[in-house]
Each structure stands twice: as C-alpha cells, then as structure tokens.
Amino acid sequence: xxxxxxxxxxxxxxxxxxxxxxxxxxxxxxxxxxxxxxxxxxxxxxxxxxxxxxxxxxxxxxxxxxxxxxxxxxxxxxxxxxxxxxxxxxxxxxxxxxxxxxxxxxxxxxxxxxxxxxxxxxxxxxxxxxxxxxxxxxxxxxxxxxxxxxxxxxxxxxxxxxxxxxxxxxxxxxxxxxxxxxxxxxxxxxxxxxxxxxxxxxxxxxxxxxxxxxxxxxxxxxxxxxxxxxxxxxxxxxxxxxxxxxxxxxxxxxxxxxxxxxxxxxxxxxxxxxxxxxxxxxxxxxxxxxxxxxxxxxxxxxxxxxxxxxxxxxxxxxxxxxxxxxxxxxxxxxxxxxxxxxxxxxxxxxxxxxxxxxxxxxxxxxxxxxxxxxxxxxxxxxxxxxxxxxxxxxxxxxxxxxxxxxxxxxxxxxxxxxxxxxxxxxxxxxxxxxxxxxxxxxxxx
Amino acid sequence: xxxxxxxxxxxxxxxxxxxxxxxxxxxxxxxxxxxxxxxxxxxxxxxxxxxxxxxxxxxxxxxxxxxxxxxxxxxxxxxxxxxxxxxxxxxxxxxxxxxxxxxxxxxxxxxxxxxxxxxxxxxxxxxxxxxxxxxxxxxxxxxxxxxxxxxxxxxxxxxxxxxxxxxxxxxxxxxxxxxxxxxxxxxxxxxxxxxxxxxxxxxxxxxxxxxxxxxxxxxxxxxxxxxxxxxxxxxxxxxxxxxxxxxxxxxxxxxxxxxxxxxxxxxxxxxxxxxxxxxxxxxxxxxxxxxxxxxxxxxxxxxxxxxxxxxxxxxxxxxxxxxxxxxxxxxxxxxxxxxxxxxxxxxxxxxxxxxxxxxxxxxxxxxxxxxxxxxxxxxxxxxxxxxxxxxxxxxxxxxxxxxxxxxxxxxxxxxxxxxxxxxxxxxxxxxxxxxxxxxxxxxxx
Ligand SMILES: NC(=O)c1ccc[n+]([C@@H]2O[C@H](COP(=O)([O-])OP(=O)(O)OC[C@H]3O[C@@H](n4cnc5c(N)ncnc54)[C@H](OP(=O)(O)O)[C@@H]3O)[C@@H](O)[C@H]2O)c1
Ligand SMILES: NC(=O)c1ccc[n+]([C@@H]2O[C@H](COP(=O)([O-])OP(=O)(O)OC[C@H]3O[C@@H](n4cnc5c(N)ncnc54)[C@H](OP(=O)(O)O)[C@@H]3O)[C@@H](O)[C@H]2O)c1
Numbered sequence: 001x002x003x004x005x006x007x008x009x010x011x012x013x014x015x016x017x018x019x020x021x022x023x024x025x026x027x028x029x030x031x032x033x034x035x036x037x038x039x040x041x042x043x044x045x046x047x048x049x050x051x052x053x054x055x056x057x058x059x060x061x062x063x064x065x066x067x068x069x070x071x072x073x074x075x076x077x078x079x080x081x082x083x084x085x086x087x088x089x090x091x092x093x094x095x096x097x098x099x100x101x102x103x104x105x106x107x108x109x110x111x112x113x114x115x116x117x118x119x120x121x122x123x124x125x126x127x128x129x130x131x132x133x134x135x136x137x138x139x140x141x142x143x144x145x146x147x148x149x150x151x152x153x154x155x156x157x158x159x160x161x162x163x164x165x166x167x168x169x170x171x172x173x174x175x176x177x178x179x180x181x182x183x184x185x186x187x188x189x190x191x192x193x194x195x196x197x198x199x200x201x202x203x204x205x206x207x208x209x210x211x212x213x214x215x216x217x218x219x220x221x222x223x224x225x226x227x228x229x230x231x232x233x234x235x236x237x238x239x240x241x242x243x244x245x246x247x248x249x250x251x252x253x254x255x256x257x258x259x260x261x262x263x264x265x266x267x268x269x270x271x272x273x274x275x276x277x278x279x280x281x282x283x284x285x286x287x288x289x290x291x292x293x294x295x296x297x298x299x300x301x302x303x304x305x306x307x308x309x310x311x312x313x314x315x316x317x318x319x320x321x322x323x324x325x326x327x328x329x330x331x332x333x334x335x336x337x338x339x340x341x342x343x344x345x346x347x348x349x350x351x352x353x354x355x356x357x358x359x360x361x362x363x364x365x366x367x368x369x370x371x372x373x374x375x376x377x378x379x380x381x382x383x384x385x386x387x388x389x390x391x392x393x394x395x396x397x398x399x400x401x402x403x404x405x406x407x408x409x410x411x412x413x414x415x416x417x418x419x420x421x422x423x424x425x426x427x428x429x430x431x432x433x434x435x436x437x438x439x440x441x442x443x444x445x
Numbered sequence: 446x447x448x449x450x451x452x453x454x455x456x457x458x459x460x461x462x463x464x465x466x467x468x469x470x471x472x473x474x475x476x477x478x479x480x481x482x483x484x485x486x487x488x489x490x491x492x493x494x495x496x497x498x499x500x501x502x503x504x505x506x507x508x509x510x511x512x513x514x515x516x517x518x519x520x521x522x523x524x525x526x527x528x529x530x531x532x533x534x535x536x537x538x539x540x541x542x543x544x545x546x547x548x549x550x551x552x553x554x555x556x557x558x559x560x561x562x563x564x565x566x567x568x569x570x571x572x573x574x575x576x577x578x579x580x581x582x583x584x585x586x587x588x589x590x591x592x593x594x595x596x597x598x599x600x601x602x603x604x605x606x607x608x609x610x611x612x613x614x615x616x617x618x619x620x621x622x623x624x625x626x627x628x629x630x631x632x633x634x635x636x637x638x639x640x641x642x643x644x645x646x647x648x649x650x651x652x653x654x655x656x657x658x659x660x661x662x663x664x665x666x667x668x669x670x671x672x673x674x675x676x677x678x679x680x681x682x683x684x685x686x687x688x689x690x691x692x693x694x695x696x697x698x699x700x701x702x703x704x705x706x707x708x709x710x711x712x713x714x715x716x717x718x719x720x721x722x723x724x725x726x727x728x729x730x731x732x733x734x735x736x737x738x739x740x741x742x743x744x745x746x747x748x749x750x751x752x753x754x755x756x757x758x759x760x761x762x763x764x765x766x767x768x769x770x771x772x773x774x775x776x777x778x779x780x781x782x783x784x785x786x787x788x789x790x791x792x793x794x795x796x797x798x799x800x801x802x803x804x805x806x807x808x809x810x811x812x813x814x815x816x817x818x819x820x821x822x823x824x825x826x827x828x829x830x831x832x833x834x835x836x837x838x839x840x841x842x843x844x845x846x847x848x849x850x851x852x853x854x855x856x857x858x859x860x861x862x863x864x865x866x867x868x869x870x871x872x873x874x875x876x877x878x879x880x881x882x883x884x885x886x887x888x889x890x
Contacts, residue, residue, distance in 0.1 A: 306765025320751025
C-alpha cells in the first residue's frame with residue numbers, strides 16, 4: 001500500500017481552532033459533561049480545544065449547577081442543530097421525540113453526533129445510521145450502554161477481530177441494586193423497590209428499569225455491534241424482575257446461584273445460525289464472573305474466538321461516569337476532525353445495513369429453575385418426572401423443600417432443554433390435580 | 446471549525462489494495478496471529494485486506510502449525526524491516542535485542558509497528574516513541590499488557606478524559622495461578638511452582654514472573670499511559686511472591702483478605718504530586734473487585750475522576766487472546782491507513798515526552814501486615830506496641846495465633862503509615878530479645 005508520511009503536529013495553544021459543541025440537555029448527564037469540559041486540567045489536552053457553544057434546555061429559569069456565558073443557554077434546540085458554526089451535537093436530553101428529529105436534522109446538516117440515548121438508538125438506530133452514512137458523519141454512543149464503562153468502542157474496534165459468540169451483561173443498575181439488596185437482606189421486592197425510590201436509586205415510575213425495557217434497549221445496541229447487523233427491538237425477548245421473590249433468591253443460594261437480571265445476546269449453535277437476544281432474571285452460578293457484580297454496578301462479559309472471555313466492569317450510570325463516556329466520544333471526534341481527512345474511519349462508522357435474524361424464545365435452549373407448590377407430596381415427584389420426560393425435559397436436581405400453607409414446595413433445575421418443550425411440559429403439569437401452582441420459572445445460565 | 450464531508454466508501458473486494466505485514470516471530474503469539482488472519486470469516490471485514498507478506502523466524506526447519514507460501518518465511522529479519530513493500534511490522538519475537546534494533550529500523554523506514562514486547566517497551570519506550578513521532582508512524586502495544594484484554598486503547602482514548610488517580614492490576618497470570626492454587630489447596634509455594642512448571646503455566650526459568658519483573662514492565666507501561674509521562678523502569682519498586690507462605694495466606698483469609706501480586710500506580714496525594722509505581726504481594730480485602738480474579742486471568746482496575754472505578758478482566762496470555770490484541774492493533778492501523786491522511790491521529794500517537802517523578806517506596810503511605818515469631822509471649826505485645834508507637838505506627842489489629850516450635854506467633858495489621866517509619870520500627874523490634882524473627886511483612890490495600 002502506498003504510504004503517506006504522517007505529520008505529528010499538535011496545536012494545543014489557546015488560539016488554535018476550536019471545535020464547537022451544541023449540547024442538547026443540561027440535566028444529570030449534560031451538567032456532568034459541561035463540568036468535565038470546563039475543568040480540563042489533568043485530562044487529555046485535546047479537550048482544551050473544545051468550546052461549549054450552545055446548550056439547549058426546556059426552562060431558562062431553572063437553577064443550574066454550572067455557569068455558562070450569556071447567550072449559550074437557549075430553549076431553541078432547532079436553532080442549535082441548524083447552526084452552521086457547530087461541529088458536534090451532544091444529545092443528552094433523552095426521550096424519543098424531539099430527540100430523534102433533532103439528531104436527524106443535525107446529521108443532515110453534516111454535524112457529528114454524540115448521544116447517550118439508548119431508547120432512541122435502539123428504536124431509530126437504522127434510520128439514524130443510514131442518515132449518518134449518507135451524510136458522512138459519525139454517531140457515537142459510548143454513554144448509551146454501561147454508563148462510564150468503555151464497551152461500545154472496544155466492541156467496534158479491538159474485539160471486532162474476534163468471532164463473537166456471546167455478550168452477557170448486567171446493564172441496568174436499578175434492578176441490580178434491588179436484587180443485591182433482596183439477596184443480602186432477605187427482603188421482599190416491593191419493600192426494596194420503595195426504599196430504592198426513596199433513596200433515588202429507582203425512578204418514581206420504575207417501569208423501564210424494573211420490567212427490563214432499559215436493559216432490552218441496551219442489549220439490542222450491544223448485539224448489533226457484536227453480531228454486525230441491525231436488531232429489531234421487537235425481537236428482543238424481555239422479562240423484568242417483578243416476579244423474583246426472596247424465596248427464590250434463597251433457594252437459588254442453596255443451589256449455588258445468585259439471581260441477576262441478565263441481558264444476553266448469544267449464538268445458540270456453533271454455525272452461528274441462531275442468535276438469541278433476551279433480558280430476563282437468571283440464576284447465575286456463584287463462581288461466574290457476573291455473580292459478584294453487586295449494587296448499581298454494571299458489567300458486560302464478551303465471549304469470542306480466539307479471545308475467550310473478557311469482562312468490563314464499572315459504574316452503569318451517574319453524572320460523572322456518564323459524562324466520562326460522553327466526553328470520550330467527543331474526544332474521539334475531535335481527534336478525527338484534527339486529522340482533517342475526507343475519508344471516513346471504518347472503525348468509527350456504523351458499517352452494517354442488514355437486519356439480524358433473532359431466534360424466538362420458544363427455540364431457546366437453556367436450563368430452567370422452577371418452583372412448584374404441590375398438594376400431594378409422596379406421589380407428585382413421580383408425576384412431575386413423567387410429564388417432564390414426555391417432553392424431553394431431563395432434571396439435573398429435584399429438591400423437596402419446606403411447606404407453605406400446607407403445600408409442599410418442590411424446586412427443580414433442568415438440564416438444557418428447548419424452551420418450547422419445557423413450556424409444554426409445564427402446561428401439562430399445571431393441569432395435574434396434585435399441583436397447586438407454579439410460582440416461579442427462571443432460566444439458568 | 447471548517448468541516449470536510451467524509452466519504453464512506455469501503456472497497457472490501459479481493460482486488461482492493463492490501464496492507465502488507467512483516468511479522469517478526471512465529472512462536473506462540475506469531476502463530477496465533479497468523480491463524481487469526483488466515484481465517485477471517487465472521488471477523489471485521491477490514492482484516493481481509495491484510496496480506497501476510499513476510500514472517501521472520503530463527504529456524505526454517507522447525508515444524509510450524511500454519512501454512513505459508515514459499516518465500517514468506519525467512520530468517521532475514523533485517524530484510525523484512527527494510528522491505529519497502531511492507532506497511533506494518535508486527536514484532537512478536539520477544540527479547541531485548543535484536544527486537545529493539547529491528548523496531549527502530551522499521552520506524553526509521555516509515556513503517557508502523559505493532560508489538561507485544563513489554564520488556565522492550567518498558568526499557569526502550571522513550572527511544573522508540575521519540576523515533577516514531579519523528580518518523581510520523583504509530584507504535585501500538587495492546588498485547589504488551591493484559592494479553593487479550595483491551596486496556597491500552599481505552600487508557601489512551603476513552604479513559605483519558607478522566608484525571609486518573611490509580612491503576613491497580615493483576616497483570617501476571619503465572620503468579621496469580623500460583624497464589625490461587627496456594628490459597629485453594631493450602632499448598633506451599635515451591636510445590637505449586639514445580640507443578641505449574643510441569644503443566645506449562647510457569648516457565649523453566651520462572652524468574653521474570655515470580656520475582657515480579659514482568660509485572661513491573663507492565664505497570665510501567667500502564668502508568669506511562671495513565672499518568673501521561675515516561676517512566677524510568679528503575680523507579681518501579683518490585684517485590685515478587687517467593688516469600689509468600691501458606692501460613693500468611695491462611696492468616697490473611699482469617700482477617701478477610703486474599704494475597705495477590707498487585708501492580709500499582711497511584712497518586713498518593715490529592716494534589717497529584719506523589720506518584721508511586723510498584724509491584725508486590727498485597728493483602729486485598731475479600732470484597733475488593735480484584736480479590737475474585739483467580740487462576741491465569743488478569744484484571745486491571747482504573748480509578749479516575751469523574752468515572753470512579755472501572756475494571757477490565759480477561760485472559761492475560763495465551764496464543765489466541767494475545768493474537769486478538771495484536772490483530773486489534775493491526776486493524777486500527779489498517780483503518781488509519783484507509784483514511785489516507787497525512788495528519789496523525791492524536792489518540793493513536795504517543796504524546797508525552799517528560800519523565801514522571803516517582804515517589805521512593807520509603808515515602809509510600811500504606812497499611813502493613815506483619816507476622817512475628819516471639820519467645821516471650823506475655824510481655825511481648827506491649828513491647829511491640831511501644832516500638833511501633835515510637836515511630837507513629839498505629840495498629841488496626843493484633844492477633845496472637847498459634848505456636849511454632851515453642852515460639853508464639855503474632856500477626857499485626859497497621860493503619861496507614863509511612864513505609865520508612867514502619868521499617869524503622871521493625872528494625873528496632875528485630876533487636877528486641879523477645880523477638881525471634883519477622884517471617885513476613887506484606888502491604889495491605
Ligand atoms: N442519568 C444517567 O445516569 C444516565 C446514564 C446513561 C445514559 N443516560 C441517558 O442520558 C440522557 C439524559 O439523561 P439525564 O439523566 O441527564 O436526563 P435529565 O436529567 O432528565 O435531563 C434532561 C435535560 O434535557 C432537557 N430537555 C429534555 N427534553 C427537552 C425538550 N423537549 N426541549 C428542551 N430541553 C429538553 C431538560 O431541560 P430542563 O433542564 O430545562 O428540564 C434537561 O436539561 C437520556 O437519554 C438517558 O437515558 C443517563
Ligand atoms: N505467549 C504469550 O502468551 C504472550 C502474551 C503476551 C505477550 N507476549 C509477548 O509476545 C512476544 C512473543 O512471545 P511468544 O510467547 O510468542 O514467544 P515464542 O513462542 O518464544 O516465539 C518467539 C518467536 O520469535 C522468533 N525469534 C526469536 N528470536 C529471534 C531471532 N533473534 N531471530 C529470528 N527469529 C527469532 C522465534 O523463531 P523460531 O520459531 O524459529 O525459534 C519464534 O518464532 C514476547 O515479547 C512476549 O513477551 C507473549
């Protein structure tokens with residue numbers, strides 16, 4: 001390949017040409033970002049070349065934790081994305097609209113975009129990346145998954161020399177905080193949730209976190225990068241933690257597991273023809289690297305060939321950590337702008353245009369944990385076994401545990417089984433006279 | 446800033462201009478690298494554009510695990526680094542010379558360099574990076590630390606928006622394997638070492654690993670990136686694991702610690718005026734993120750502002766994992782070559798030229814664990830306390846434990862103390878009549 005001599009000239013003096021940012025949003029993440037950029041001593045020197053040119057908010061009268069010159073803060077977000085002076089738009093306002101439209105307008109205007117908005121990217125990623133490729137700009141999203149943890153960039157760059165087999169993450173801090181407290185305190189879900197809300201670890205409307213929707217957005221993004229294709233968010237199977245009980249947490253512990261809300265994207269077969277993408281509470285062996293990730297921390301485990309297992313761990317949210325990720329994207333763009341080339345860097349651009357085929361959950365092959373309340377203990381295990389056997393479900397362990405209101409409790413862990421077969425067996429088991437109810441069904445990793 | 450429109454054109458067909466590699470070495474890492482590059486399906490498509498043009502070895506007659514066309518393998522490594530056809534030199538031969546000279550020649554010839562050679566980089570980094578900056582080429586070293594774990598690139602890019610406070614790593618798989626087995630089996634160092642050598646986890650001459658020299662090379666490299674300056678390897682304090690006994694491992698466990706060989710680079714004071722860089726066996730609280738890193742795995746914990754703590758975990762060595770890191774560097778260079786710009790990317794280049802001032806170990810402020818064998822138990826604790834008090838050492842815990850050959854054993858853990866003061870206290874304690882010996886002195890994190 002013919003080579004060009006590179007010139008290593010940094011112009012880091014105050015008078016050098018600055019890169020102008022338009023920041024949409026000055027809430028938790030926006031404020032953290034502005035604070036970081038206003039206090040650059042001891043950080044990468046390139047940050048000094050950035051000018052916070054405009055910041056868009058909803059209310060001009062709200063008190064702010066950062067000082068910005070007059071004229072910088074505005075409620076006219078349209079004007080920001082249309083301002084020809086601005087090089088990079090930093091979208092940290094959240095929500096679907098007007099975020100989507102503003103991002104698309106910025107792209108159309110030839111601006112690079114940094115966003116922390118997993119909800120918008122997981123839904124409108126295809127539209128946004130197509131527009132970006134057409135306009136010849138980059139859309140960066142390190143902050144959208146795993147807060148401060150550098151995981152998007154490694155997946156796009158370093159790890160992409162591997163054949164990725166699986167990505168498994170604890171990517172929602174709120175649910176991990178709740179599950180950790182349920183586990184260490186033996187408390188009930190509702191009590192811990194209420195307390196988490198009081199302490200600010202869970203939102204007043206906790207649906208997006210608790211029901212796994214936030215984690216689904218994130219695993220859709222990770223899967224897209226790891227498996228090189230677009231993901232239809234509707235294809236991501238999603239189950240939250242509302243039904244996880246302290247009873248199951250304590251049985252799981254006795255069996256050597258902890259219960260975590262995992263977001264999983266994994267090839268089922270070695271020919272890579274079946275990709276499953278899903279979020280659900282999961283029994284994780286206590287020795288598994290993800291088992292010891294507690295509290296609001298996040299961790300993402302990537303498995304590939306030839307690398308084996310690598311895991312990234314860190315704070316999954318918070319002003320500072322998320323600002324670190326936002327600013328790392330800004331830094332990357334500033335560095336790219338410095339190279340002043342009309343050719344795109346294929347490691348920064350989004351390169352896939354096909355949609356990935358996702359295997360339906362009924363085709364998943366996994367182990368299960370199930371807890372039964374039964375009336376008629378002596379013969380019921382035999383009956384369970386017969387039903388399971390009929391559908392090809394083989395049992396790894398069966399534990400008869402305590403009694404609850406005169407009902408015996410039986411906990412089983414299966415070997416690998418096709419989910420559809422397991423569900424059929426359960427449907428038949430539910431009709432058995434001896435079965436009172438099946439309070440819990442959880443997958444095992 | 447004036448903007449250029451980027452063009453997103455990939456030419457991924459077989460006829461596209463290839464990037465030519467000259468690989469120095471076809472041992473463990475070289476073979477893994479060739480295998481990865483010869484089997485690109487399912488990996489980043491840019492890898493298809495790479496041609497393995499020359500591979501340098503010592504012996505042409507040695508059987509190889511990979512097939513290469515006639516003329517590719519050669520013993521003339523000089524010719525490779527001087528070949529004008531070659532774009533990138535991949536140095537995976539190891540050792541100091543001729544590796545250093547070959548790297549410098551390649552740089553002088555305008556070739557980019559990828560190296561896995563922590564020994565050469567930690568010693569000759571200043572010379573190599575100066576030459577690279579002058580020649581306008583990049584020197585990439587992801588594989589030099591943490592095997593497959595992407596840690597160099599995150600430190601140079603994402604994490605560099607933070608003020609780094611500390612980097613703490615388990616960066617030597619051999620010693621972590623030995624300590625893990627000593628811990629789980631209660632075995633002696635020498636027995637586990639012999640077994641590790643038999644199983645191929647430790648080399649016939651284990652000095653570089655066991656005495657912490659390999660870890661010192663690696664923390665010098667990490668510290669240089671994290672704290673933005675060059676490190677004089679002689680300034681890195683280094684203590685290996687030969688003196689770690691199963692007795693101390695079991696006392697540590699009772700006190701809630703595990704013993705790990707840590708490589709640490711940390712600002713001692715909040716004004717960042719004192720940087721300590723060191724390798725030593727360390728008592729790590731069982732709840733610390735590094736405590737559960739076992740076997741040959743590596744992990745690197747980075748602490749900074751505003752990110753907090755992030756940790757990278759993965760295989761620290763091995764053909765596949767290391768090849769993943771080597772190929773990620775190659776990919777990065779190929780992507781950069783594609784952008785065809787004469788301007789350097791400031792996130793890939795090495796940007797520091799100053800040497801960092803390292804605080805001598807005597808100025809370290811840390812907690813200590815010490816084990817004493819004493820003759821005269823009833824009064825000896827008082828005497829220890831008096832001596833410690835005289836030098837400002839305050840004790841967090843004192844445990845009188847068992848007897849060994851009629852000697853009583855006393856284990857103390859101190860509060861934070863200046864190492865110099867602690868050593869003076871120990872020197873005085875050693876002269877006490879009641880003290881038989883001080884078999885172990887370990888730092889506590
Ligand atoms: N918080 C985290 O830890 C975290 C972590 C990772 C990713 N994220 C993502 O980062 C994004 C921002 O989160 P956040 O927690 O910083 O949100 P936030 O605290 O609610 O802040 C949102 C900001 O955007 C402004 N805004 C919202 N809608 C607007 C509109 N229609 N017009 C003008 N301004 C508008 C608000 O203006 P006012 O101030 O005037 O109300 C506010 O400044 C979200 O996509 C979130 O998912 C957050
Ligand atoms: N092994 C790992 O897991 C690992 C992990 C991280 C980093 N690294 C680093 O990677 C580098 C390579 O390690 P390795 O384990 O692959 O070493 P290795 O198995 O000993 O292979 C060294 C290769 O270099 C060739 N070579 C050495 N000296 C030479 C000379 N003077 N002239 C010509 N050829 C020469 C050898 O040729 P012959 O084959 O003809 O003898 C051999 O192919 C080292 O810097 C090491 O620290 C290794």
